[in-house]
Structure formats: structure tokens, C-alpha cells
Amino acid sequence: MTTLVDSKALRTGWYVVAESADLKDEPMAVRLLGEDLVLWRDGDDSVVVAPDRCPHREAPLSVGTLADGRLTCIYHGWAFGTDGRCVGVPSSGPDAAIPPAAHLPCMRVEERFGLVWVCPGEPAASVPEVHQDDDPAFRRINTGVEVWNVSALRMVDNFLDISHFPWVHVGTFGGGQDTTVPKIEVGRLDDDFHGYRYEVDATNPIEAIATTGTDAPEVHRWMSTGFNLPFTIRSMVRYEDGLEHIILLCSTPVDDTTSLFTFVVWRNDDHSVDAETVIAFDRAIGAEDKVMLEQVPGVLPLGRTDLVNVQSDRPSVEWRRQLTEFMGVDGD
Ligand code: FES
Numbered sequence: 001m002t003t004l005v006d007s008k009a010l011r012t013g014w015y016v017v018a019e020s021a022d023l024k025d026e027p028m029a030v031r032l033l034g035e036d037l038v039l040w041r042d043g044d045d046s047v048v049v050a051p052d053r054c055p056h057r058e059a060p061l062s063v064g065t066l067a068d069g070r071l072t073c074i075y076h077g078w079a080f081g082t083d084g085r086c087v088g089v090p091s092s093g094p095d096a097a098i099p100p101a102a103h104l105p106c107m108r109v110e111e112r113f114g115l116v117w118v119c120p121g122e123p124a125a126s127v128p129e130v131h132q133d134d135d136p137a138f139r140r141i142n143t144g145v146e147v148w149n150v151s152a153l154r155m156v157d158n159f160l161d162i163s164h165f166p167w168v169h170v171g172t173f174g175g176g177q178d179t180t181v182p183k184i185e186v187g188r189l190d191d192d193f194h195g196y197r198y199e200v201d202a203t204n205p206i207e208a209i210a211t212t213g214t215d216a217p218e219v220h221r222w223m224s225t226g227f228n229l230p231f232t233i234r235s236m237v238r239y240e241d242g243l244e245h246i247i248l249l250c251s252t253p254v255d256d257t258t259s260l261f262t263f264v265v266w267r268n269d270d271h272s273v274d275a276e277t278v279i280a281f282d283r284a285i286g287a288e289d290k291v292m293l294e295q296v297p298g299v300l301p302l303g304r305t306d307l308v309n310v311q312s313d314r315p316s317v318e319w320r321r322q323l324t325e326f327m328g329v330d331g332d
């Protein structure tokens with residue numbers, strides 16, 4: 001059976017565990033690939049990520065106290081600072097040497113796009129680039145982190161899939177959309193994303209006007225959707241008037257069947273509509289996917305013969321092929 005938490009290869013990927021804005025004056029507990037972690041900001045405002053386990057007697061460090069960038073364990077007061085270095089063992093007195101094993105085995109962490117990305121092992125690649133983040137014509141909107149009771153595998157499979165639009169998204173943009181999916185060519189979109197381009201006519205209900213920037217009853221969208229292994233998806237939409245709306249969808253395996261989900265939006269709009277209104281339609285679309293996916297139990301099988309695929313599943317089939325190679329599992 002496919003499992004995520006036992007995969008050594010998945011430990012070489014980058015995962016969003018929080019938004020940067022979430023990490024302030026308190027330590028934070030997160031679970032990634034079945035492992036409990038603690039996050040905090042050190043004295044330089046850099047994020048530290050370590051196992052949520054004090055090396056002394058295994059108290060969870062996430063319930064410790066944070067002051068001046070030092071995290072103090074509430075059990076016997078050991079203190080930890082930059083890079084997880086143990087900087088104080090009160091029972092030994094101020095002059096005693098710190099045991100080398102008292103320093104925390106920290107994980108790599110990067111803050112990009114207002115998100116905290118963690119790689120539990122040796123990174124296989126960099127955090128994916130979104131060039132619009134450096135483009136002053138675009139504004140970035142962060143949206144918060146949710147818990148979905150869904151395997152990250154099922155989330156990515158869904159985010160790559162067009163054919164569910166007229167079914168699952170009938171309440172948002174999918175109503176009236178053609179159920180037949182045109183032939184899709186899957187290939188490299190750019191340095192960081194692999195996927196496909198397509199065009200679609202979508203209904204433009206009143207709730208979508210803030211997002212699409214027009215009150216036309218229907219909008220034509222030029223789109224591309226692509227993946228960056230293991231679980232990051234980028235969806236790009238361009239409308240006729242040149243408005244671009246880019247969404248980064250980040251799925252983080254808490255364990256095999258629970259995930260964190262967040263999305264980030266970049267838009268080259270005129271800022272005339274406030275951020276929360278602009279993303280309300282995307283939130284509604286995500287909620288439709290969540291309702292659907294939380295009804296599908298277990299982990300998406302990665303074996304090639306386990307599921308029936310048709311031509312509209314080609315993007316997911318390609319992602320699964322690359323993922324099984326990445327994970328070093330047998331895809332047959
Ligand atoms: S368990 Fe943390 S200081 Fe003892």
C-alpha cells in the first residue's frame with residue numbers, strides 16, 4: 001500500500017507548514033509526514049524548525065515559553081536559540097559545558113511568498129519559483145492554512161484534473177461548462193512546473209465578478225496548470241483584457257490521510273477590490289473540492305493498474321509517473 005509517512009524520498013521535498021504571519025511570539029506545533037515539529041522565531045527573526053521533543057526528557061517544546069528568540073522547555077528550563085543550539089541547562093550552572101547532543105537536529109526552512117516551507121531531509125530541489133512575486137505589477141494575497149481530512153495525493157490529483165469542473169464546481173464556475181475535455185498535451189511549462197495549457201469558457205456568476213474583473217455572463221480563460229514535485233500546483237489564468245490571476249496550491253502531508261492546504265494568489269489588477277473579496281470566489285471553489293475529497297477515503301493508489309484512466313486524466317497520470325519515480329516506488 002502506498003504510504004507517505006514512511007517514504008524517505010518525500011523527506012527531500014519542500015512543504016508549507018504555516019504562513020509567515022502565523023509565527024510571532026509563541027512557539028507553534030505542526031505535524032509533517034507523521035512527525036511532530038516545533039517552529040519558532042529566533043533572535044534574528046529567522047524561523048527554527050526542530051522535532052517537538054526536548055532532548056532531555058522528551059517534553060514537547062511547543063508548549064515551552066519564547067522570549068528574545070529563546071525557546072525554554074517548561075519541564076527543567078533548558079533553553080534553545082538560533083539553529084536550535086542549546087544555550088542553557090539551568091541545573092548544571094552557567095559555566096558547565098553543554099552536552100553536544102543537547103542541540104536540536106533542525107530542519108531546513110525557507111520563507112517564500114509569505115509561507116514557511118520546511119524540508120525534513122536533504123532538499124532534492126529548491127522551493128518552486130513564482131516570478132510574479134518579484135514583479136511590481138502583481139500583488140500577492142495570502143489566504144491562511146486549513147486542515148483537510150484528505151490525503152495530499154488525492155488533493156494534487158484533483159488540482160490537476162479539469163474533468164470534475166462541471167460536476168464538483170457546478171455551484172461556482174463549472175455550471176454549463178462542456179463536460180467533454182479537449183485533448184491535453186502534457187509537457188514542461190517552464191523550469192519549475194510540468195503540466196498543460198488549455199482554454200475554457202466559464203460561467204461568470206455574480207460572486208465571480210470581483211475575481212474576473214468583468215460582469216460578462218461568460219468569460220474565456222487561457223489557463224495553464226502544472227505541478228512541482230511532490231505536491232505543489234500552480235494554476236495560471238489570463239482573461240481577454242490582460243488580467244492575470246495566478247494561484248499556487250500547496251498540499252502538505254500531515255500524515256497519510258490528513259493534509260494542510262493553503263493557496264496564494266498573485267494578480268496584476270488595479271487593487272480596486274480588496275484582497276478578501278478578490279479571493280472569495282477561489283475560497284468557494286476550494287470548499288467544493290474539500291467537500292468532495294473528504295468523502296473519498298484513504299490514500300490515492302500509485303500503482304499504474306490500480307485505477308482506470310481516460311484521456312482527461314493524462315496530467316495526473318504524468319504527475320503520478322514522475323512521483324513514483326521520485327519516491328522510488330514501483331508504479332506497476
Ligand atoms: S524535558 Fe526539557 S528540560 Fe527536561
Ligand SMILES: [Fe+2]
Pocket residue numbers: 158159164168169285289
Ligand atoms: Fe476543483
